[in-house]
Amino acid sequence: MTERVVIVGAGQAGGRAAEALRAAGYTGEVVLIGEEAHEPYERPRLSKSVLIGEEPAVAACMHPREWYAAHGVTLHTGARVEAIAPKSRVVITADGERLDYSKLLLCTGSRVRPLPGAPDALAGVHYLRTLEDSERLAAELVPGKRLVVIGGGFIGLEVASSALKRGAQVTVVERQATLLDRVLPAEIAAQVASLHATHGISLRTGVPVARILGNGAVKSVQLADGAEIAADLVVIGIGVIPNTELAETAGAASADGIVVDEYCRTTLEDVYAAGDVTNHHNPILERRVRLESWQNAQNQAIAAAHNLAGKARPYAEVPWFWSDQLGTNIQMVGVAEPGMQIVWRGERLAFGLANGRLRLAVGFNMGGEIRSARRLIEARAPLSPQRLADSAVRLKDLVTEATCSASTP
Amino acid sequence: MGWHEVPGAHALGEDEAMGVVLNERPVALVRTGGELHALHNVCTHQFALLSDGYVEDGCIECPLHQGKFDLRTGAPKAPPVTEPVRVYAVKTENGKVYVDLDD
Numbered sequence: 063m064t065e066r067v068v069i070v071g072a073g074q075a076g077g078r079a080a081e082a083l084r085a086a087g088y089t090g091e092v093v094l095i096g097e098e099a100h101e102p103y104e105r106p107r108l109s110k111s112v113l114i115g116e117e118p119a120v121a122a123c124m125h126p127r128e129w130y131a132a133h134g135v136t137l138h139t140g141a142r143v144e145a146i147a148p149k150s151r152v153v154i155t156a157d158g159e160r161l162d163y164s165k166l167l168l169c170t171g172s173r174v175r176p177l178p179g180a181p182d183a184l185a186g187v188h189y190l191r192t193l194e195d196s197e198r199l200a201a202e203l204v205p206g207k208r209l210v211v212i213g214g215g216f217i218g219l220e221v222a223s224s225a226l227k228r229g230a231q232v233t234v235v236e237r238q239a240t241l242l243d244r245v246l247p248a249e250i251a252a253q254v255a256s257l258h259a260t261h262g263i264s265l266r267t268g269v270p271v272a273r274i275l276g277n278g279a280v281k282s283v284q285l286a287d288g289a290e291i292a293a294d295l296v297v298i299g300i301g302v303i304p305n306t307e308l309a310e311t312a313g314a315a316s317a318d319g320i321v322v323d324e325y326c327r328t329t330l331e332d333v334y335a336a337g338d339v340t341n342h343h344n345p346i347l348e349r350r351v352r353l354e355s356w357q358n359a360q361n362q363a364i365a366a367a368h369n370l371a372g373k374a375r376p377y378a379e380v381p382w383f384w385s386d387q388l389g390t391n392i393q394m395v396g397v398a399e400p401g402m403q404i405v406w407r408g409e410r411l412a413f414g415l416a417n418g419r420l421r422l423a424v425g426f427n428m429g430g431e432i433r434s435a436r437r438l439i440e441a442r443a444p445l446s447p448q449r450l451a452d453s454a455v456r457l458k459d460l461v462t463e464a465t466c467s468a469s470t471p
Numbered sequence: 472m473g474w475h476e477v478p479g480a481h482a483l484g485e486d487e488a489m490g491v492v493l494n495e496r497p498v499a500l501v502r503t504g505g506e507l508h509a510l511h512n513v514c515t516h517q518f519a520l521l522s523d524g525y526v527e528d529g530c531i532e533c534p535l536h537q538g539k540f541d542l543r544t545g546a547p548k549a550p551p552v553t554e555p556v557r558v559y560a561v562k563t564e565n566g567k568v569y570v571d572l573d574d
Contacts, residue, residue, distance in 0.1 A: 104551075382537070391534075429519070429525075429535055430525050433537070
């Protein structure tokens with residue numbers, strides 16, 4: 063049989079993996095299978111420029127359709143893989159087609175978490191994940207609309223920001239006491255809350271949604287404390303669920319994501335995984351993570367492609383994330399952990415330390431400094447909180463010191 | 472048109488960038504490896520000043536989304552940037568730094 067890599071999932075990770083297989087010199091067949099109708103696209107702008115109406119949704123596509131054939135990638139869109147038979151090395155599609163593989167890469171991504179009890183067919187109620195979701199929502203976001211965003215995570219807050227720019231009246235409801243509860247320490251998240259409040263977005267934190275009311279079309283959102291917020295539009299953004307079922311059914315280990323090692327290998331022979339769907343060990347942070355980010359979708363997929371092509375490449379990067387909201391570029395490197403020591407350097411840059419080592423940095427319009435912070439996290443050297451907080455000490459100088467001390471035995 | 476002096480360029484340290492406006496055009500001046508480079512200061516991906524970015528390994532990294540440009544050629548070196556940024560010639564004469572806007 064011809065050497066063939068089959069990639070299941072044609073999102074950003076799947077697309078980047080196909081591209082990187084060719085860049086790594088892989089000469090076998092590459093087959094990329096995706097359930098959505100589109101060629102691979104990146105999602106960041108779906109909650110930003112597309113919603114604002116600055117760009118068409120198709121601008122998110124990574125390459126035009128012709129690119130795939132021209133690079134020897136067979137792209138099947140609108141095709142669902144039903145099962146994997148790892149012993150016979152075959153994937154089976156919903157149409158009953160059987161496709162042999164030499165190596166398999168799972169980039170099945172994640173799907174939106176449904177809000178329990180949310181009515182199925184109420185006009186004006188949206189989730190945001192796909193290109194079509196973004197287009198549908200953009201079409202309804204017109205000036206004067208009253209929007210309630212359920213979920214104060216990054217997606218919800220970006221939707222709130224874009225909707226405000228479109229002239230909507232926006233309320234964000236978050237059941238936890240603070241916004242971004244899962245990803246940021248409370249005192250850093252408070253900075254984001256103040257950004258939204260300053261721009262006139264109404265925030266309701268610490269209260270769950272009781273029900274979405276309406277008859278044919280949404281009319282209001284009722285909160286558990288009895289409050290009722292009038293709504294013409296509702297966007298539910300309460301997180302995603304990794305699409306692990308295909309791998310699990312085939313017998314792969316799964317624990318909050320498909321378990322992979324640093325070479326992106328699952329517990330099944332010749333089956334790899336990359337992107338949102340993986341739970342992987344991060345050697346810099348020395349812990350397991352599952353990351354829903356642009357960086358991870360791209361770079362873990364590229365690492366996986368190199369490993370599939372026989373060029374061993376461990377995936378080891380400090381997690382990095384950006385969000386553009388209300389004219390502010392928020393960037394974070396590292397991960398938030400309970401009990402971190404928080405140190406501010408001015409009002410726009412915050413650090414999280416554990417055991418005297420930097421594990422997290424969050425910047426508001428501080429991209430250059432965040433980049434230095436990434437180096438400091440990588441160095442894993444002990445840092446003085448006083449010097450981190452002192453704007454007179456250049457972060458770049460701290461990087462030089464930390465990398466020198468890290469290389470000293 | 473032609474050569475424009477960059478005031479304050481002597482203060483630029485190694486691996487540092489500064490943003491200036493020359494003839495109404497935003498320009499980033501960067502010193503790395505002892506050499507000076509000049510490039511259009513606005514990222515080709517979204518609006519951000521490259522002079523606020525990180526200089527490393529002969530590249531400047533956009534502060535917004537970490538796309539990278541080669542300082543010598545302006546070529547895109549890391550996603551999400553795909554379009555090159557314009558670069559300009561630089562010369563130093565009598566301790567003064569000049570950029571050729573070539574317009």
